[in-house]
Amino acid sequence: xxxxxxxxxxxxxxxxxxxxxxxxxxxxxxxxxxxxxxxxxxxxxxxxxxxxxxxxxxxxxxxxxxxxxxxxxxxxxxxxxxxxxxxxxxxxxxxxxxxxxxxxxxxxxxxxxxxxxxxxxxxxxxxxxxxxxxxxxxxxxxxxxxxxxxxxxxxxxxxx
Amino acid sequence: xxxxxxxxxxxxxxxxxxxxxxxxxxxxxxxxxxxxxxxxxxxxxxxxxxxxxxxxxxxxxxxxxxxxxxxxxxxxxxxxxxxxxxxxxxxxxxxxxxxxxxxxxxxxxxxxxxxxxxxxxxxxxxxxxxxxxxxxxxxxxxxxxxxxxxxxxxxxxxxx
Numbered sequence: 001x002x003x004x005x006x007x008x009x010x011x012x013x014x015x016x017x018x019x020x021x022x023x024x025x026x027x028x029x030x031x032x033x034x035x036x037x038x039x040x041x042x043x044x045x046x047x048x049x050x051x052x053x054x055x056x057x058x059x060x061x062x063x064x065x066x067x068x069x070x071x072x073x074x075x076x077x078x079x080x081x082x083x084x085x086x087x088x089x090x091x092x093x094x095x096x097x098x099x100x101x102x103x104x105x106x107x108x109x110x111x112x113x114x115x116x117x118x119x120x121x122x123x124x125x126x127x128x129x130x131x132x133x134x135x136x137x138x139x140x141x142x143x144x145x146x147x148x149x150x151x152x153x154x155x156x157x158x159x160x
Numbered sequence: 161x162x163x164x165x166x167x168x169x170x171x172x173x174x175x176x177x178x179x180x181x182x183x184x185x186x187x188x189x190x191x192x193x194x195x196x197x198x199x200x201x202x203x204x205x206x207x208x209x210x211x212x213x214x215x216x217x218x219x220x221x222x223x224x225x226x227x228x229x230x231x232x233x234x235x236x237x238x239x240x241x242x243x244x245x246x247x248x249x250x251x252x253x254x255x256x257x258x259x260x261x262x263x264x265x266x267x268x269x270x271x272x273x274x275x276x277x278x279x280x281x282x283x284x285x286x287x288x289x290x291x292x293x294x295x296x297x298x299x300x301x302x303x304x305x306x307x308x309x310x311x312x313x314x315x316x317x318x319x320x
Contacts (some may be wrong), residue, residue, distance in 0.1 A: 013261065058218045059242050059250075081241070081259060082219050089261055090219075094289075099241060099268045101173065101249055101289040108259045129254075129261040 012131045015138060017146045018123040018156065022131060025113035025120040027157040029086045037160075041152035042066070044145050051075075056083055060100035062091060081108070088112050105129055107137065122150065172291045175298060175307045178283040179314065185273035185280040187317040189309045192271060197320075201312035202226070204305050211235075213243060216243055219258035241268070248272050265289055267297065282310065 021028065031037045035052040042049040050073065051065035058081055065075045079098060082090035094105035107126045114121040124146055128134040140152045181188065191197045195212040210233065211225035217277040218241055225235045227311045239258060242250035254265035267286045274281040284306055288294040 037244075092259075094254055094265060095268075099252075099270060099287060101265075101268060101287050105254060105261075105265050105289060108261060110259060127259060127261050129265060 013128045013134045015126040015128075015134060015142045015146075016086045016123065017125075017143065017149050017150060018121065020116060020119050021122050021150075021154045021157070023154060023157045025115060025122075026086050027160045028120055028153065029089075030160060031153055031157045032089060037156065038064075041149060041156045044148040045152070056080060058082060061097050066072055077102070077149050087114060106133055122154075124150070173294045175258050175286045175288075175294060175302045175306075176283065177285075177303065177310060178281065179273050179310050180276060181310075181314045181317070182279045183314060183317045185275065185282075186246050188280055188282055189249075189311065190320060191313055191317045192249060197316065198224075201309060204308040205312070209320050210297045214240075216240060218242060221257050237262070246273060266293055280307045282314075284310070285303045 024134050031041060033054060033056055038052045038054070042052070042064060046069045048067045049064060050067045051063065053061075053063040055061050060080045062078050062080065063075060065073050067073050077092065077096045078091045078093045079095040080089070080091045082088060088130040089111040091110065092105070093102055094108070096102045107128045110123075110125040110127065112121075112123045112125075114123075118130040126134075126137060126142065126146075128137060193214060193216055195214050198212045198214070199209040200223060202212070206229045208227045209224060210221060210227045211223065213221070213223040215221050220240045222238050222240065223235060225233050227233050236253065237256045238251045238253045239255040240249070240251045242248060249271040250268065252265070252268040253262055254268070256262045267288045270283075270285045270287065272281075272283045272285075274283075286294075286297060286302065286306075288297060
């Protein structure tokens with residue numbers, strides 16, 4: 001983890017997934033920001049991503065619809081807070097559009113892509129507003145789910 | 161109110177204060193963004209503002225300390241989400257720094273400055289995450305407090 005991440009780390013409210021991936025960070029960033037690519041890795045199989053609309057600017061909205069193996073669809077709406085090309089993406093579900101508060105602010109995600117020994121240090125942090133929400137997210141399978149998605153992301157980006 | 165404001169208006173969670181002020185919007189914007197000016201109007205007298213640190217960029221923090229007539233200090237920390245010079249400021253207390261969730265996301269403020277018949281339509285909207293928080297803010301004296309501050313702001317800006 002970077003110093004910046006350590007400084008703001010709050011073990012009580014934060015979940016972190018990190019991977020050293022043997023793919024240039026530009027390709028990982030592209031897989032996060034091109035909707036057609038994102039749909040290919042964002043949901044842990046056999047779940048799928050049926051829709052991805054990404055308005056990549058601070059205040060821009062995103063809508064990602066995931067479909068369960070049983071065919072039920074789950075729309076997720078959020079807002080980008082920060083975009084640094086090939087380095088960093090920050091988004092939250094605290095707003096549904098700029099700046100309409102959501103029914104329940106659950107988390108803010110910080111995705112970072114850093115060069116590390118010729119590979120990419122990929123880190124996904126989920127910062128929650130409460131310890132209870134962090135615990136719920138962990139119980140829902142954060143580490144397994146985000147971990148499998150990171151593997152799918154790495155495999156796809158390696159082919160770009 | 162502008163169309164944009166009407167479109168996202170949620171009477172259950174929103175409080176709005178608007179004034180037609182006979183001062184160019186550039187001066188009102190300056191009084192909101194220059195810390196030394198902000199300290200002169202931001203708290204309803206006899207309250208004062210003893211400290212104002214404004215990092216004016218999306219993700220930049222602000223710290224504003226208000227002092228009661230009895231000498232008690234109340235620090236308020238937030239984050240700017242959107243900055244459009246002379247037009248629009250958006251900030252929230254949902255984060256204490258970029259992007260550390262605060263203990264309690266209470267509101268997002270949208271301040272707009274629009275030309276209207278040679279004057280400025282000044283609008284301050286407070287969007288809350290819950291109806292209860294909107295009600296609490298209203299009971300705390302939103303309309304009177306923000307209204308008196310708007311008068312102080314108008315008086316100061318007129319002298320710039």
